[in-house]
Amino acid sequence: xxxxxxxxxxxxxxxxxxxxxxxxxxxxxxxxxxxxxxxxxxxxxxxxxxxxxxxxxxxxxxxxxxxxxxxxxxxxxxxxxxxxxxxxxxxxxxxxxxxxxxxxxxxxxxxxxxxxxxxxxxxxxxxxxxxxxxxxxxxxxxxxxxxxxxxxxxxxxxxxxxxxxxxxxxxxxxxxxxxxxxxxxxxxxxxxxxxxxxxxxxxxxxxxxxxxxxxxxxxxxxxxxxxxxxxxxxxxxxxxxxxxxxxxxxxxxxxxxxxxxxxxxxxxxxxxxxxxxxxxxxxxxxxxxxxxxxxxxxxxxxxxxxxxxxxxxxxxxxxxxxxxxxxxxxxxxxxxxxxxxxxxxxxxxxxxxxxxxxxxxxxxxxxxxxxxxxxxxxxxxxxxxxxxxxxxxxxxxxxxxxxxxxxxxxxxxxxxxxxxxxxxxxxxxxxxxxxxxxxxxxxxxxxxxxxxxxxxxxxxxxxxxxxxxxxxxxxxxxxxxxxxxxxxxxxxxxxxxxxxxxxxxxxxxxxxxxxxxxxxxxxxxxxxxxxxxx
Numbered sequence: 163x164x165x166x167x168x169x170x171x172x173x174x175x176x177x178x179x180x181x182x183x184x185x186x187x188x189x190x191x192x193x194x195x196x197x198x199x200x201x202x203x204x205x206x207x208x209x210x211x212x213x214x215x216x217x218x219x220x221x222x223x224x225x226x227x228x229x230x231x232x233x234x235x236x237x238x239x240x241x242x243x244x245x246x247x248x249x250x251x252x253x254x255x256x257x258x259x260x261x262x263x264x265x266x267x268x269x270x271x272x273x274x275x276x277x278x279x280x281x282x283x284x285x286x287x288x289x290x291x292x293x294x295x296x297x298x299x300x301x302x303x304x305x306x307x308x309x310x311x312x313x314x315x316x317x318x319x320x321x322x323x324x325x326x327x328x329x330x331x332x333x334x335x336x337x338x339x340x341x342x343x344x345x346x347x348x349x350x351x352x353x354x355x356x357x358x359x360x361x362x363x364x365x366x367x368x369x370x371x372x373x374x375x376x377x378x379x380x381x382x383x384x385x386x387x388x389x390x391x392x393x394x395x396x397x398x399x400x401x402x403x404x405x406x407x408x409x410x411x412x413x414x415x416x417x418x419x420x421x422x423x424x425x426x427x428x429x430x431x432x433x434x435x436x437x438x439x440x441x442x443x444x445x446x447x448x449x450x451x452x453x454x455x456x457x458x459x460x461x462x463x464x465x466x467x468x469x470x471x472x473x474x475x476x477x478x479x480x481x482x483x484x485x486x487x488x489x490x491x492x493x494x495x496x497x498x499x500x501x502x503x504x505x506x507x508x509x510x511x512x513x514x515x516x517x518x519x520x521x522x523x524x525x526x527x528x529x530x531x532x533x534x535x536x537x538x539x540x541x542x543x544x545x546x547x548x549x550x551x552x553x554x555x556x557x558x559x560x561x562x563x564x565x566x567x568x569x570x571x572x573x574x575x576x577x578x579x580x581x582x583x584x585x586x587x588x589x590x591x592x593x594x595x596x597x598x599x600x601x602x603x604x605x606x607x608x609x610x611x612x613x614x615x616x617x618x619x620x621x622x623x624x625x626x627x628x629x630x631x632x633x634x635x636x637x638x639x640x641x642x643x644x645x646x647x648x649x650x651x652x653x654x655x656x657x658x659x660x661x662x663x664x665x666x667x668x669x670x671x672x673x674x675x676x677x678x679x680x681x682x683x684x685x686x687x688x689x690x691x692x693x694x695x696x
Contacts, residue, residue, distance in 0.1 A: 164199055165354030165385050167215035170233065171207045172351075179236050186229045187214035200387040205482055219358060234362055242359055249356035250367055252347055253377050256318075259341040260373075264311025267335050306334035318342050319376040322383035350381035350388075398479040402453025404440075408433035427631070427654045445655065454480045598622040600688050603695065604644040609635060609661055610653030611675070618680035623687060631657070640664045647687060649675045 174183045222230035306313045321329050330339045360368035382388050412432045437448045454476040462472035602625040609629050616628045631652050646665050665672050675683040
């Protein structure tokens with residue numbers, strides 16, 4: 163269920179289906195869910211989202227049958243078909259291995275199977291193989307030897323992930339062991355989701371008993387939480403400081419301008435620190451008082467992970483802990499606002515009862531104490547209400563930022579699509595139906611780009627104000643614009659974020675040039691202007 167839930171969340175994210183997806187989840191979750199689930203945290207999605215989907219999956223044949231069908235309906239037919247085919251491929255691969263064991267491995271009794279039908283269809287060879295009569299007539303009976311196919315079918319699922327020694331001891335034959343050890347599930351998340359789709363369709367592949375169970379169990383065993391509960395072998399970080407020494411020489415990428423790659427405003431050979439390289443690559447500053455856990459890195463190496471990979475996993479654990487800390491500061495996605503409102507309501511009712519009790523209390527001392535408690539509780543209630551309003555305001559702010567980010571990402575996607583679509587189009591402006599110079603109707607400012615690019619594009623768009631990449635963006639100029647265009651192949655991070663922050667605050671549209679060619683960029687801008695005028 164959890165593997166399928168994470169696959170579906172990835173699909174919803176890739177296809178931007180959150181508006182259709184969220185209403186299908188339970189509006190609130192009980193404190194105690196009706197099923198057991200691993201204590202897994204995901205870097206991309208909340209625990210509430212995972213539990214919400216799993217609740218629908220668990221009750222898919224009962225109270226949440228309709229919600230389950232609608233969740234499955236979000237998956238397009240081609241993707242659903244691909245999932246089912248992945249499951250079928252895994253099951254047939256496993257079945258082929260079982261057939262090879264059952265038809266080609268002869269028991270020590272000398273019986274030559276010679277490609278005969280499987281044991282399951284041979285009653286004579288499977289007539290009470292483990293019964294007392296068989297044992298008495300063959301005291302040295304060994305099911306792994308005498309019934310290799312059946313033994314393979316009933317034991318391989320339990321041997322998923324076992325050591326080669328354990329597999330060989332259990333399956334007896336070397337070929338059986340090899341077939342078991344080389345069985346693989348390419349993507350266990352897809353197999354988990356595919357099983358639910360097949361089960362919904364009442365497909366025979368989902369009801370082949372031991373064959374189906376073997377594939378599903380093997381898929382579960384390969385999931386991150388499929389081995390055991392998580393253990394804290396070490397804190398994901400330790401005391402330390404980042405390396406801030408200037409000892410790495412900067413090397414610009416070759417053909418960066420032609421390939422539209424970022425061009426940091428630095429000279430070749432200029433020295434940088436690890437922290438500066440990390441900032442240039444990600445825009446984040448490394449923590450100043452922490453470092454990846456050396457103990458955790460050593461533990462990874464003890465498990466056979468190569469040194470470089472162990473170091474990378476230690477870094478990943480460190481940053482995953484930061485993501486988890488940030489998530490803990492956000493409101494819970496399920497039930498939290500309603501639960502908090504209910505808490506405030508119940509608290510207010512209790513305070514009212516205390517107040518009434520204070521009025522009727524015969525003892526003046528007790529009345530005074532109740533009054534004091536009442537005032538303190540009222541104060542706490544007021545502070546709690548203020549805290550809730552602040553959280554709600556913060557949530558609204560985060561949601562607004564997310565909408566702006568989504569709009570900006572949408573514009574970036576459009577730029578990429580337009581770039582691909584124009585790859586085979588002529589560069590001649592007249593052939594493309596655009597005459598230059600072109601006078602724009604809206605107030606447009608453009609930032610970034612190399613000097614040669616600006617020199618070439620300015621005569622084609624005389625109404626657009628182009629600013630040198632070395633010139634600090636004027637906030638007032640951005641505020642007075644209708645549209646801001648950015649040539650991202652040559653602009654500093656500092657200037658870029660100044661432009662973006664101002665545009666976001668003033669709700670000004672931001673566009674990105676999708677080529678290093680001045681003519682193609684001019685055509686892109688004019689095309690956008692014509693579309694806006696329609």
